[in-house]
Amino acid sequence: QLQLVESGGGLVQPGGSLRLSCAASGLALDYYAIGWFHQAPGKEREGVSCISSTDGSTYYTDSVKGRFTISRDNVKNTVYLQMRSLEPEDTAAYYCAHDLTRDCSGYHVGLMSTWGQGTRVTVSS
Numbered sequence: 018q019l020q021l022v023e024s025g026g027g028l029v030q031p032g033g034s035l036r037l038s039c040a041a042s043g044l045a046l047d048y049y050a051i052g053w054f055h056q057a058p059g060k061e062r063e064g065v066s067c068i069s070s071t072d073g074s075t076y077y078t079d080s081v082k083g084r085f086t087i088s089r090d091n092v093k094n095t096v097y098l099q100m101r102s103l104e105p106e107d108t109a110a111y112y113c114a115h116d117l118t119r120d121c122s123g124y125h126v127g128l129m130s131t132w133g134q135g136t137r138v139t140v141s142s
Contacts, residue, residue, distance in 0.1 A: 019044040019131045021113050026136030029103055037098040037136060039113030046070075047091040050116035052124035053098045055109035055138075066098060067116070067124035076121055080106070103140045110135040 025037040039051060052067040066087040067076045075087050086099040096113060114129035116122070123129050 021133035067121040
């Protein structure tokens with residue numbers, strides 16, 4: 018069975034960068050789509066980005082377009098979320114999750130499979 022572990026979160030100043038990692042074990046990540054979600058205090062969890070396993074297509078929520086980049090390293094069985102120009106509004110717990118599909122269909126409707134435990138990102142001066 019698939020297990021996901023997020024890492025890379027921490028405290029960063031506004032305008033700074035972080036790279037989050039979603040490492041998989043048990044199954045290869047390259048077969049299904051992987052999505053990143055975040056949940057800020059007092060708010061619902063929402064999708065941030067997703068990468069497909071069909072043609073590598075990527076998707077981003079409007080608030081992070083141009084600042085975040087999702088990528089996949091199949092050799093390391095890891096999906097990354099490179100976050101640049103971070104803003105205080107990005108402060109949240111970030112989770113990766115495994116889609117049951119290959120094209121991010123689950124991500125777009127808010128239905129995913131296995132979830133990691135999350136990694137916290139705090140953007141503050």
